[in-house]
Amino acid sequence: MSKKPTAGPALHKVIMVGSGGVGKSALTLQFMYDEFVEDYEPTKADSYRKKVVLDGEEVQIDILDTAGQEDYAAIRDNYFRSGEGFLCVFSITDDESFQATQEFREQILRVKNDESIPFLLVGNKCDLNDKRKVPLSECQLRAQQWSVPYVETSAKTRENVDKVFFDLMREIRSRKTEDSKATSGRAKDRCKKRRLKCTLL
């Protein structure tokens, strides 16, 4: 990351994960183009880039919208490996999708080999609160267990959409500064945890 060839703004790579139909693409499109798509069309993989101003600093965000369906699990690893932060999305109206987050988390940790990778648990479709199937307390509990933030969003109303992306970017940014300190200075212990990255650097 430190040797990014482009001398331009910093680039943060965000990956959307979660079961099919929870609204990963809807969140992404709402964030990217302020549009909400009603009709459902399964994603295979889509990627977007946007320039945003993060705390007064111009940065670029790369968003990779992945497939929720298991059918595409084979290519998932390739994407996960290059992600710097993850938005793990489920629908608060669908308990199965909430249960599935566990598996996604595990897969990410396995690929990244890093417990403290920037990660947000996102409960989408909060505009459908009357159809809620996953109690808020349960979501918060899981987030606490993973020690990650929990945010509820609505791609339809745009509630918290910017927040999740910006929060994640902040985490990625602080993580990167930490890393560059670690590589230039002492902290070798982190290196052990994150062997993959360090060999690259």
Next chain:
Amino acid sequence: MDFDSPEEKEFPGLYASEAVDAKSKKSKEESDYSEGDHEKHSKKDLIGRRKDKKEKGKDRGYAALEGESSPEEELDTKSPSKSKKSKTFKFTSSKSKEKREKSRDKEKEPKATEDEPVQKVKDKDKDKDKDKERQHEEKEHKKKDKERKEKDKKDKSDKKDKKDKKSKQTQLEDAAGVEEVLALGYPIFGVSVSLATERSRCHDGIDLPLVVRDCIDFLQQKQSLKCEQIYKVEPIKTRLLHYKRLYNNREHDATVDELNIPTACSLLKLFFRELPEPVLTTDLVARFEEVASHPKVTEQQAELQQLLEQLPKCNRTLLAWMMLHFDAVIQQERYNKLNAQSLAMLLSPTLQMSHRLMVALLCHCTNLFPDVKLIKYVPPLTSTSPGLPDKPEDIQLELRKQDSLLSQIHSEMNAGFISKKREEQLWEVQRIITQLKRKLRSCEKKQERSIDELDSSTSAQTPAQPAPPPQIDTVSEDTTDSKPAPPTHITPAEEQLEEPSFSESSEIDYTIDKQTGYLLLPKTSAQRDELLRLQIEYDELMNWQNELKTRILAERNEVFRLKQLCEQEMLKPSVVGATSQEQMPGDGDYERIIEHYTRENALLEHKKQMLGMELKEERRACIALQVELRMQQF
């Protein structure tokens, strides 16, 4: 095959070492990315051929020596007295120790990287020696095709004689170390045509290895064709090897590295020289030669044509492109002083064919490959490209390229080909695909809108009043007519079918048939029959559509049910007993059974398709008759 390539004499050491690479990748159709299939055989191989182990031990030293021979020699008897061999061998002895350590380290790494070529070296080396023993010992194996044999051997060599492996690996590494460091075990040079094509695709659907395409593209430029240097001047050796490495490591970027004529020519030659088998294939090359010596030119062409059809598709494409390119070269004889004779003199050894055969191919090439055009390769767009195409067709085309590129990136990454650059590329390609898809969608929407506008404008022209009510009538009364599911929407095609007749009918009186809701024109009207026919046909087609829809639904339910069943079965512990029985029949039987079933299945699939088509036709005929029948009622 008893010729001496001039380059070989100039750089004997270089060539001999490269030959290790060349020899190693004999495996013909084998794909990098399907690791699974050679594991299948491993078990029975171990059991079946444990007894050859000892004999093979004897051959080992011999085989190691062979590793140094060049591809041409491998077709001869293996005479150990060739002077070239000793040259690279010196390296081995001097460096072997440190190299061995290195190789040990490398073995710990995933097999997909360094190990692969090594294994193949061995496969190839042993191939020759073992073939004879095998014929004695296992006659039934004769029938097996080469590819299988190699896979078998690979498995075997995986399991045993580690020592042998190491010594070979050191040799290989020494050889490679002198000229280049292969970042990955997936070179483009020195592997079969199909493998090279698969590994570095042209993403526009033309099955040529990228390096060949790039070189031909470069040389096909007018100023290159006219240049007197073409195919005559040798390039700077380091430059040539630099390009070879770039292509082998897929680091080549046409915009950065500008080729020059000698390098492009030699790169092409190098590619052909390092092919493990002639482009005309070992099986067919003799027959080609036979045809080339045919006295009658007219018959020659037909026979060549016939042989060419037997070549693997990628070999044929490669040959076609080369020949058409050479043809373009000799077209410019006035400038480059090359005619068919002299060009064949220069290049036939490299292409592993006789002078006569090459001249024959050159002479007939435009007739032999009428379907092939040398099209300059436009690589998939990158983020630095000026902009995305605007026309839907162009977008589709670009999308196909990008998809091809993406799938190649994925398969390479799955095979362990992972680098920072590759990951960047993955995201970039994905981003371009997303943009293209969005653009395509917006184009489609625009088109739809313009069609809608067109429709509304046409309907506005005609007095619109009478048209809508009857349409509604037909629909609503259909429900009473005991139709399975009333059509709530009318597909555009059908709408268009009806509309003209409505507009014409608008000025004339019409009646509505009480029973069916059909619109009836007075008997005097010329369009009466036509309108009636269309309406009945519409009804029938709608019926059919509904019927098909319910069937699709039923199939979907079935799919869902089966999926669930599958999941349930997966949860249960698998039954192992059944498999052991299947392995009972001998290897040959097993093979034959598999072959039999694949063939049968393909046949059945074909039959099914034909029947499906027949069914459709019959149904259509039924509908036509039905329409006639109902016409009589009015």
